[in-house]
Amino acid sequence: MENSEVAAVFEEIADILEIQDENAFRIRSYRNGARAIRDLPERVADLVAAGKVLMDLPGIGKSLSEKIHEILETGTCRTLEDLKKKVPAHLTDLLDVKGLGAKRAKVLHDKLGIADLEGLKQAAEEGKLRDLPGFGGKTEQNILKGLKTIEAEAGRISIQDASEQVAAIGRHLAGVKSITRWETAGSFRRRRETIGDLDILVEASDREKAIEGILEYGPVADVLARGEEKVFVRLASGLEVDFRFFDAAAFGAAQMYFTGSKAHNIAVRKHAQRRKWKLNEYGLFRGKRRIAGKTEEEVYGKFKLPWIPPELREDRGEVEAAEKGNLPTLVEHKDIKGDLHVHTDATDGHATIEEMVQGAKERGYRYLAITDHSQAVTVAHGLDERRLKEHAERIREVAAREKKFLLLAGIEVDILKGGRLDLPEKALAGLDWVVASVHSYFDLPEAKMTERLLAAIASGVVHGLGHPFGRHIGSRDPIQFDVDRVFDACREHGVLLEINAHPVRLDLPDIYCKRAKEMGLAMVISTDAHRVSELDLMEYGIGVARRGWLEEGDVLNTLSASALRKRLRSRDEKGSA
């Protein structure tokens, strides 16, 4: 049982309680509990197995602790099952629609008998919502828009959730004796933002025994297909996992075939056709003779191509680049020397400055920028001018005690509706590192949004543009702006584009990383960590950067501390000139 699954039980309880208009604080406790579990650096199941007291965890009290034990044992809990009897099975799905909350979901159910997204869509399309109390034409349109966003991402899970699932499956497979090797393929291996299902390639000494071993995996809920070559299952979480068996002689060809993308495979297969060869999941064949298949390198090599990293296999020019010997040397996790966007408990973070510094050091980093929110983000208790000054002084005190670690005093300042920054420029000018971000008015028309961003970029005090598109994958659309004009302005003013590594953001998206690189811009990969464990989200940002063809030299935070300091100094001199 994974943390995300325990958390999902609490989330569902919270959703149902919300529809029932229960005590808001009780609901929040369930949501806090869900997040506490989701954010744990280790599995709650392991903590329990090790005899740890869950009530020591923040947000987990007597009740939630007991429920976690119950969930780990039974997969659910009494409270949820009882609540489920009181509401239609899919009513809580309505809460996933942006702009639709519990109150109006209840109205939809009570007045129109709507019990799921399908019913909601139908009613909205028929114009039945606009006349309900508390609804109107705009609301109806917004709901239709929200439904579209959900459809686009239906059934997909985040790369982070997928990673967790893969790790869990891997722990199980390690205990299946007849399995001698396994590897992931598909969109997971390509590090896509979201994953529809998992493809796992297996080499086994005895396939029948291997299948038996796989089916002993606890979360397997349904066996969708079972044959000689594969076993296809659905886990309790709804995730579908395809296990396919291959011999060592075909394993590399199988990895290529199942890693895809389909478009990349077609592009590679053209090379085979040209030579009258045949490439399939079992190997590269000349007539009936297999001339390659053991490894991917071997197969690519037969075409006189270097091995192409999975992240590039989207048919976005990688095969041509490989032919010309122009493949990028992609940035790697070990290249990253620091994190330039993190929060502390001064605003909505959950750790102190010192704790974040310690976390950064433990990850081998040489520097860190503390970038708490500005005053406009009232919910995060954002910093006003006076508190910013005090906070920066605190950061500098900690920085002064650090010998071989560079601690930067920064801020994530809001870009207000009209493009002004949320704090006076003189207050920002004294900081080491200023990230400017949009947190409001996401729906401005493109022209206004472009002007808004351009104004912030031209302010002369901004070093980086935080999560440039402001999207939340699967729930909030990216903001609209003239990308070329904004990127041009960034280059002109030396403003770096952030690749926000949070799995729900992954923003810049990969294709814009590539675009920005082609336009000669540098980027910075940041976690936006609100707690120490979130510093580990860096790997998802690196996945995006790699999918965006970025090399070490394209990413600012691969610089050494002294090189970074130098770069910032020259930038600031230029900025104020």
Next chain:
DNA sequence: GCCGTTTTCGGCCCGACTGTTTTCAGTCG
């Protein structure tokens, strides 16, 4: 439901915005 405690009860973040409404409920962050 959690937490801290002036310890078994009271507080828990709350201001801004949208789209309703005709003074404010619902939603968001």
